[in-house]
Amino acid sequence: MKKPELLAPAGDLEKLKIALIYGADAVYIGGKKFSLRARASNFEIKDIKEAVEFAHSLNKKVYITTNIIPHNDNLEGLVEYLQDLEKINVDAIICASPVIIDTALNNTNLEVHISTQTSTTNYETINFFKELGAKRVVLARELSKTELGLMKDNTDMDLEVFIHGGMCVSYSGRCTLSNNMTDRDANRGGCAHSCRWNYQLFENDHEVTSEIPFSMSSKDLQTVKHISDLIDLGIDSLKIEGRMKSIHYIATVVKTYRTLIDDICDEVDIDLPKYLLEIKKAENRLTSHGFMEGITSIEQQLYNMRSENPTQEFIGLVKDYNEETFIATIEQRNKFNPGDYAEITSPNFENMKFKIDKIMDEDGNELETARHPKQLLKIFIPFKVNEFDMVRKIKL
Amino acid sequence: MLLAATIYSLEDINKFNDSGLDIFILGNKDFGNRLVSSFSEEEIKEAKLLIHSLNKQIYINVNLIMHNEQIESVTNYLTFLKEIDVDGIIYGDIGIYMLAKNIGINKLMIYNPETLNTNSYDQTFWANKEILGIVISKEITIEDIIKISENKTILTGIVGHGYLNMFHSRRPLIKNFLTFNDVESEPFIDNHNLTLVEEIRDEKYPVIEDNQGTHIFRDKPMHSFSEFDKLKQAIDIFIIDGIFKDSDYLNDVIKDYYLCNKKDKVKLKDKLVKKYETDHDTGFLYKKTVYDKY
Structure with a gap:
């Protein structure tokens, strides 16, 4: 059984480290140029270099998204940018536009992955990109497991499949709702998520039904139950979406899939409810399996504004631990109080629960409550924790 | 520049021919998206004979997003189109180009993915793939349309009139x-x-x-009456899409563009707006979209 790559998003260097430490084999990040997330990117070339060095020190990979569909005036500096990425040894770029694909192939030795923005839905398209010289295709999200099997049977190209996160409800790359409704170009990083808004449906001048607003909004993708099948199909890379998500989200999702993939490949008995329960802790929108079982039904759509909040709250990131005193230094992320119950999630061990006793600031002053974001605090944790472990508030 | 338009029925062929249409676009709902009408193979054969007898051209819209299980039926359809000798096949999925290449009809293919032909290199790239032409994306300004067309070596078109799809x-x-x-x-x-x-x-x-x-369209159909002379210098094919309208509307629009250089362009638009009670705009011809500052 071939173990697929687990590929995670990283919106900044901290998230990148978290994703890799929690078990991702590779991460993808957007630089400040040619990426659909360029506007929110913190990655200058020097930061990408640091990211690559960190990943390579763990024998892991970094892919850079250069996935915009550029207009004529967006191409300045493309060759130089791609050559810079090559110089700092990034492992691949993810791109969609012929000008970026060919510029990379003709001017660098960068490995080229074809973005989901091309909405590749058949193996003929895969083979087109293979002939061009690409190494991998990130497939469209509109494919069932049956279709994925057909594709795998008809190409030897590396295939990457989304397994988790937010979904375009449109075929990716084919949507200009945002362009039309807000003048923001979805294919150059300006998507206003107009597909998430509320509408009314009319036939001529008559509203078809006024029970609830017309919504085309998609539930997020979650495929815990399908990972075993995807591994059996021989999919090469399993991808998590969410470069804008928090470190807690990244850690929780990556760790869940990491453990699941390892357990499946080690042929351990799989207790699916355990994984489903764990991944729910990162859920901030209802989830479904998308197109895994074929054309979507009402089960894949969101029909009300209510989204379930995570039942567990991320309250702190472990920075340090003193094994003699059992005192952990944590960076506050959400309010908590002495007496709250908490659990530690860690890349190194299964979740462990404890009760928070005293909370102290850095100078040892006891606090009534931990209310300041990013404040360094000291709490007693009766077992060994490590830097990058996370503390969640739980209800017992 | 040639005028191309979708047709509602075979009866439109003689009518639109008289109004000055050069290229007739047909399709079948199993292989084409957002068509004004669906034509059977028999009807397409009949249309082809009539259109060629008028010394005009027939293009077939095969612009589905192709899924694996459709590869066989699309291959058969392309083979049928090859056999009956159509003049052009419009596609939006690269897999269809691969199928066309395999059966030796890449030179009939026109790439219109609607959103992805956005810069000059797209023209060069597809010219190297030896296809017939490309249609520039709908969200491109007239300034960029002209630039993209500057060094063209294959046919280059735009959809210049009609309701544009946006989703x-x-x-x-x-x-x-x-x-x-x-x-x-x-x-x-x-x-x-x-x-x-x-x-x-x-x-x-x-x-x-x-x-x-599911397909969602812009609220207003676009028109390019005032820009038509400029576009004529730049592009090879001007497509009129009649979706959500009817044969009479299309016929009026074809006539208007055919005679556009001789008429007052603002009046043409106003007449159309009044007669069909539909406001029209110029799409993205003058609307630059933003993506980094908002």
Whole structure:
């Protein structure tokens, strides 16, 4: 059984480290140029270099998204940018536009992955990109497991499949709702998520039904139950979406899939409810399996504004631990109080629960409550924790 | 520059020919998206004979987003189109180009993915693939259309008139929504009288669900009367899409463009707006979209 790559998003260097430490084999990040997330990117070339060095020190990979569909005036500096990425040894770029694909192939030795923005839905398209010289295709999200099997049977190209996160409800790359409704170009990083808004449906001048607003909004993708099948199909890379998500989200999702993939490949008995329960802790929108079982039904759509909040709250990131005193230094992320119950999630061990006793600031002053974001605090944790472990508030 | 338009029925062929149309666009609903009408193979054969007898051209829209299980039927369809000797095949999925290349008809292919032909290199790239032409994306300004056309070596077109699509989902979004609300969905499938209105906006966006999924369109059809002379110098094919209108409207529009250089362009638009009670705009011809500052 071939173990697929687990590929995670990283919106900044901290998230990148978290994703890799929690078990991702590779991460993808957007630089400040040619990426659909360029506007929110913190990655200058020097930061990408640091990211690559960190990943390579763990024998892991970094892919850079250069996935915009550029207009004529967006191409300045493309060759130089791609050559810079090559110089700092990034492992691949993810791109969609012929000008970026060919510029990379003709001017660098960068490995080229074809973005989901091309909405590749058949193996003929895969083979087109293979002939061009690409190494991998990130497939469209509109494919069932049956279709994925057909594709795998008809190409030897590396295939990457989304397994988790937010979904375009449109075929990716084919949507200009945002362009039309807000003048923001979805294919150059300006998507206003107009597909998430509320509408009314009319036939001529008559509203078809006024029970609830017309919504085309998609539930997020979650495929815990399908990972075993995807591994059996021989999919090469399993991808998590969410470069804008928090470190807690990244850690929780990556760790869940990491453990699941390892357990499946080690042929351990799989207790699916355990994984489903764990991944729910990162859920901030209802989830479904998308197109895994074929054309979507009402089960894949969101029909009300209510989204379930995570039942567990991320309250702190472990920075340090003193094994003699059992005192952990944590960076506050959400309010908590002495007496709250908490659990530690860690890349190194299964979740462990404890009760928070005293909370102290850095100078040892006891606090009534931990209310300041990013404040360094000291709490007693009766077992060994490590830097990058996370503390969640739980209800017992 | 040649004038191309979708047709509603075979009766349109002589009528539109008289009005000055050069290229007749047909399609079948199993292989084409957002068509004004679906034509059987027999009808397409008949249309081809008539159109060629008029010394005009026939293009077939095969612009589905192709899924694996459709590869065989699309291959058969392309083979049929090759055999009956059509003049052009419009595609939006690269897999279809691969199938066409395999059966030796890449030189009939016109790439119109609607959103992805956005810069000059796209022209060069597809010219190297030895196809017939490309259609520039709908969200490109006239300034960029002219630039992209500057060094063209294959046919280059735009959709210059009609309702432009702005969204295509594989999901049956209308059926699902109505099912959720316990409303029988069947009357609302393939129904061209549906619109969506966003809660803080007034625009009515036409929406269709068909066997290819759900499609949402701009609220107003675009026109290019004032720009037509300029576009004539730059591009090779000017496409008029008649979706949500009818044969009479299309015929008027074809005549208007055919005689455009001799007429007052503002009056042409005003006449159309008045007669068909439909406001028109210029799409993205003058609208630069933003993406980094907002």
